[in-house]
Amino acid sequence: MLETRFLCGSGQAVLTDLMPVASEQFKRSAMMADHELIRYLVCTEREIEVRVEFRPRSAYGCKSVELRDHGKLGFRFVAGGGVYWLRCNRPLQAERDRVRGTIVLRRGETLEFSLSYDEESPAVLPALGDRMRAAIERSVEWWQQWAARSSYQGPYREMVTRSALALKLLAYAPSGAVTAAATTSLPERIGDTLNWDYRYCWLRDASLTIRALVGLGYMDEAESFLTWLLHATRLTQPELRVMYDVFGGTAPRERELGFLNGYFGSRPVRIGNGARHQLQLDIYGEVIEATAQSTNVQGTFDRATQKVLIGLGKHVATHWDSPDEGIWEPRGRRENHTHSRLMCWTALDRLLALCDKGLLAGAPREEFLRERERIRRQIETRSWNDKLQSYVSTLDGDDLDATLLRIPWYGFERADSQRMKLTYRRVRDSLGAGDGLLYRYARQPAEGAFGICGFWVVEFLALGGGTLREAHDLFDRLLSYSNDLGLFAEETHPENGDLLGNFPQAFTHVGLISAALTLEEKERGEPYPAEQTGKDTKAAGREAGV
Numbered sequence: 001m002l003e004t005r006f007l008c009g010s011g012q013a014v015l016t017d018l019m020p021v022a023s024e025q026f027k028r029s030a031m032m033a034d035h036e037l038i039r040y041l042v043c044t045e046r047e048i049e050v051r052v053e054f055r056p057r058s059a060y061g062c063k064s065v066e067l068r069d070h071g072k073l074g075f076r077f078v079a080g081g082g083v084y085w086l087r088c089n090r091p092l093q094a095e096r097d098r099v100r101g102t103i104v105l106r107r108g109e110t111l112e113f114s115l116s117y118d119e120e121s122p123a124v125l126p127a128l129g130d131r132m133r134a135a136i137e138r139s140v141e142w143w144q145q146w147a148a149r150s151s152y153q154g155p156y157r158e159m160v161t162r163s164a165l166a167l168k169l170l171a172y173a174p175s176g177a178v179t180a181a182a183t184t185s186l187p188e189r190i191g192d193t194l195n196w197d198y199r200y201c202w203l204r205d206a207s208l209t210i211r212a213l214v215g216l217g218y219m220d221e222a223e224s225f226l227t228w229l230l231h232a233t234r235l236t237q238p239e240l241r242v243m244y245d246v247f248g249g250t251a252p253r254e255r256e257l258g259f260l261n262g263y264f265g266s267r268p269v270r271i272g273n274g275a276r277h278q279l280q281l282d283i284y285g286e287v288i289e290a291t292a293q294s295t296n297v298q299g300t301f302d303r304a305t306q307k308v309l310i311g312l313g314k315h316v317a318t319h320w321d322s323p324d325e326g327i328w329e330p331r332g333r334r335e336n337h338t339h340s341r342l343m344c345w346t347a348l349d350r351l352l353a354l355c356d357k358g359l360l361a362g363a364p365r366e367e368f369l370r371e372r373e374r375i376r377r378q379i380e381t382r383s384w385n386d387k388l389q390s391y392v393s394t395l396d397g398d399d400l401d402a403t404l405l406r407i408p409w410y411g412f413e414r415a416d417s418q419r420m421k422l423t424y425r426r427v428r429d430s431l432g433a434g435d436g437l438l439y440r441y442a443r444q445p446a447e448g449a450f451g452i453c454g455f456w457v458v459e460f461l462a463l464g465g466g467t468l469r470e471a472h473d474l475f476d477r478l479l480s481y482s483n484d485l486g487l488f489a490e491e492t493h494p495e496n497g498d499l500l501g502n503f504p505q506a507f508t509h510v511g512l513i514s515a516a517l518t519l520e521e522k523e524r525g526e527p528y529p530a531e532q533t534g535k536d537t538k539a540a541g542r543e544a545g546v
Contacts, residue, residue, distance in 0.1 A: 001139060002485075011046030013105065015039065020126075020135040021142045033116035033124045040112055040136060043105035050111055052101040054086055060271070062259055069094040073125060074114075082119035088112065089128045151217035154520040159479055162486035163509035164216055167209065170506050172246035176224030177201045177232070178209055179246065181490070181502035187266035188447045188491055188501045195266050197273050198490075198502040200243040200251045201232070204282065204327065205507055207289035212513040214293060226294045229287065230308060237308055238315035240287060242280050242329075243273060251276040278325040279334065284316045285343025285350075285410075292350040301359055310363045313351045317364075317371040320344035321378070327403055328440060336395040338383040339403035341375055346410045348372035379412070384419065390426035391419065393441065400430050401441040402453035405460045416464035424465050428457075433494035436477040448491030448500035451508030454478045455515040462515075462522045471519055478512075488512070 001018040018038050022030070041050065056065050058079040065077040074087035075094060089112040092101035103111060112128045126135070146168065152160050171178045181198035188194035206229055213222035232248030233240055243251045254274035262269045291301075291309060301309070326337035348368045354360040355368070382395040393401040404423050408415035431439040437449035438457060455478060461471035481492045483499060488508040490501025 008048050011048045013043045013048050015041045020139045022138055031124045033126055035117040037115045042110045043107050047106045050103045054099040064097040082117050083123050085116050087114045156516045160516045163512045166504050166509045176228040177246040181505050183502045185269040186502045190264050191266050197270050202243045204286050207286045208510040208514055210290040210293045212510045215517040238311040240283050242278050275329040281324045281340040282327050282343035285346035288347040288350050316344050316347045317367050341379050345375040390423045400427050405456045408463050436474045437494050449494045451488050452511035455511035458515040459518045462518050
């Protein structure tokens with residue numbers, strides 16, 4: 001719910017925007033539109049003049065729609081497979097494709113709008129007046145109760161709650177899917193072509209999203225997301241796609257909308273995503289890690305889920321030693337990415353832990369153990385660069401990226417090992433963007449600092465790569481880069497703090513929550529993340545040959 005205060009020369013007003021929500025019990029006893037947007041404006045001082053214009057368009061703005069005036073019922077138009085109704089408590093003038101009006105409000109008077117949409121059921125026209133005010137109060141209470149369910153009581157509760165609300169709003173309730181962002185083509189460089197469509201569900205976000213929801217006590221949402229995860233991947237298992245739509249289907253092919261200029265002239269505007277058919281082996285580790293974390297919710301797995309996990313493990317054991325596009329999704333080339341190898345190691349490591357707990361009957365334990373150790377040896381020897389004294393992004397390479405700081409988080413090596421301290425120093429010196437911000441990799445011309453990478457540094461410091469004081473100081477600095485509503489984009493301009501890329505970005509917000517949870521866990525003296533799910537802590541504690 002968004003509240004905006006207008007301070008005008010003639011008076012003042014408060015505008016409330018929301019999509020009303022209600023409990024399941026209330027919805028069983030009351031008629032509600034499938035989807036509704038409310039705008040409720042009240043004059044609070046003297047008087048104000050309000051100009052209203054409503055110009056709906058379809059097909060990304062290139063097609064007008066025909067509006068019909070139905071008197072007291074409001075204005076109606078049809079687009080796609082749905083019917084839309086605009087209702088207002090004041091008279092407006094209708095034209096063929098728009099509605100206009102100029103209205104003077106005096107203190108205490110209101111201007112009320114309801115825009116509703118129905119597709120699969122008869123249209124419900126929500127009432128205005130007292131019923132609208134009741135819907136607003138009901139929504140306030142619903143969100144307050146939802147936010148109060150968070151079990152996090154640490155010093156960053158306000159920002160953690162804001163991030164949890166962002167994740168909730170990015171979730172598609174009927175399926176439990178969590179989209180990467182609600183927007184498309186907001187540029188990573190203003191006026192440039194780095195403009196992508198993120199309105200889909202990336203499997204990569206899975207483990208951090210599950211950790212965030214479980215860590216905050218939102219078990220129902222975590223279980224819904226996991227159910228969607230297993231459902232969406234069912235048709236391609238044991239192979240996994242990079243991303244899916246909210247229904248579990250294939251994300252649409254990438255197209256450019258040449259008739260749109262884009263944000264500040266940043267073209268092209270894209271819909272769909274060309275990375276949908278890339279090979280990204282790290283997602284296997286993310287999915288299995290997310291499923292392993294779900295034991296905190298479910299306790300056990302049914303036979304069908306066990307079969308799925310074993311199938312994914314066998315696929316990893318067979319295909320881990322392959323080049324792929326990796327986490328950053330470059331177009332046109334595949335390489336042997338260290339992070340992809342790390343996540344394949346993570347996949348097998350978590351499956352072995354589940355075997356040891358008796359939760360994975362019939363798994364080929366010896367095969368998983370053999371291949372996990374092969375991956376470890378490869379990372380220790382070919383991802384370590386003696387000349388740079390650092391882990392590197394690709395086998396036998398000399399480039400760096402921020403994912404190298406995730407090596408301790410997954411339990412492969414301790415954050416306080418000599419190799420990780422040297423790697424952190426090299427990554428910080430090479431990719432640091434000032435004031436705690438971090439680029440994800442070296443790129444010219446430079447894009448913005450990548451939001452989640454700064455929170456990865458917080459976790460690295462908290463896990464032993466630095467001190468808890470250093471981690472808290474960095475966390476505080478990073479929080480200052482949110483907008484006035486506590487929301488983060490994909491990236492941040494390191495010089496002026498402007499938000500870049502799609503917004504709000506789930507990946508950044510789950511990173512914030514994960515960092516806050518890690519700080520809280522370490523201050524309570526809780527064990528390493530690798531130890532919390534019964535993973536191979538002996539292997540996690542080795543210093544990779546140093």
